[in-house]
Amino acid sequence: MTVSPVGRRERKKAATRQAIADAALRLFLARGYDQVSIRDIADAADVSTTTVFKHFTGKEALVFDEDQDREAQLIAAVAQRTPGQSVLDALRRYVLDTWIRIETHPQRAEFIHLVDSTPELRAYAERMWTRHTDALAAAIADVCGADRDDPACTALARYVLEIPALARGRHDPRAAIETIFDILTRGWRPPTTG
Amino acid sequence: MTVSPVGRRERKKAATRQAIADAALRLFLARGYDQVSIRDIADAADVSTTTVFKHFTGKEALVFDEDQDREAQLIAAVAQRTPGQSVLDALRRYVLDTWIRIETHPQRAEFIHLVDSTPELRAYAERMWTRHTDALAAAIADVCGADRDDPACTALARYVLEIPALARGRHDPRAAIETIFDILTRGWRPPTTG
DNA sequence: GCACAAAAGTGCAATGAGTCAACTAAACTA
């Protein structure tokens, strides 16, 4: 007989996880990623170091706690696009609407600086995206009736997932994203300098 | 008065480095990357573990010893392309002529298998390429008279450097590369299934 | 309410990568 939709156990587990993630982010932002050890985080969250690894796969994962189900969203953006809309336009819309909104949120500024200034985290963040290459490629291929490992679909998937890394840190990320989607839509040509 | 173009000291240093790299590759191929410790390699090369780290920045770097001056080659391919040839065609030619030849060399088969079957090494190999994004982007921008951080040039550079990762492990890498360059040249379109 | 299984968390020891500082010895320089 559970008091709430989820049992106390699961709530406590989630609370512990959250406490660890919060402590980690707080310490990372205060001191910098490299100056904080797992031990520090465990102490701050009042758990043992082994508990930290029961909740997170590694040190980098502590930084990217929230980002879940991106893969599902991406695939939905392709599969459930409005009729008549091209795959590329659907992806363009998704990236501009979802992605930009998150990354340019002023409260994220210091978080983004943390990631940008730590090579280890930058690499991890990129892998977080590109890890979904095959899934997104399969979704695109399904929509086109192509093989699930069709090279063109795989390339497009990878190139779209690469966009966050390419737009990061630009003064006008929105314009950069539009430019990149124009390349993917019409091909690359030397930028007009005038 | 040196007996040879370089002094004995430098030759010995190079020999030690080579001995370490050789021992590492031999052990990695024999037992697998994870089953070999730095200690094992140091012992096999008859040096101390600290000496290994004086020559190589980390464990992954032991695998990719040779690959140097790729950056210079890439930039040369763009800057010194035959007159009238577009930047994209020059890159296409370079990728097809140089990379393919290296990557499909039969003697490289077991090496490639080692890299492919070790996530850590796959990630490292990708970063080896994308690390040159800014340099290649600058070269492209120079040729076009654009800003060195022009988004379109940066995107093209990154997308070209991503090609090895996209073509890796395909039955027909050459066709995949052509397909990808077609995307970059003319834009992406749903692959024809017929 | 009680006994028992499952899961959360702890403590501890171990491995393995990578760093650091003080030292030795070979190799260059004058």
Place this chain on the structure above:
DNA sequence: TAGTTTAGTTGACTCATTGCACTTTTGTGC
């Protein structure tokens, strides 16, 4: 030959990460 680099050594150290045996808490069936 004396003095200076510099490659390499030694050993101790930090830190992430894993495995194992153990305790505590929670959920479950009775």
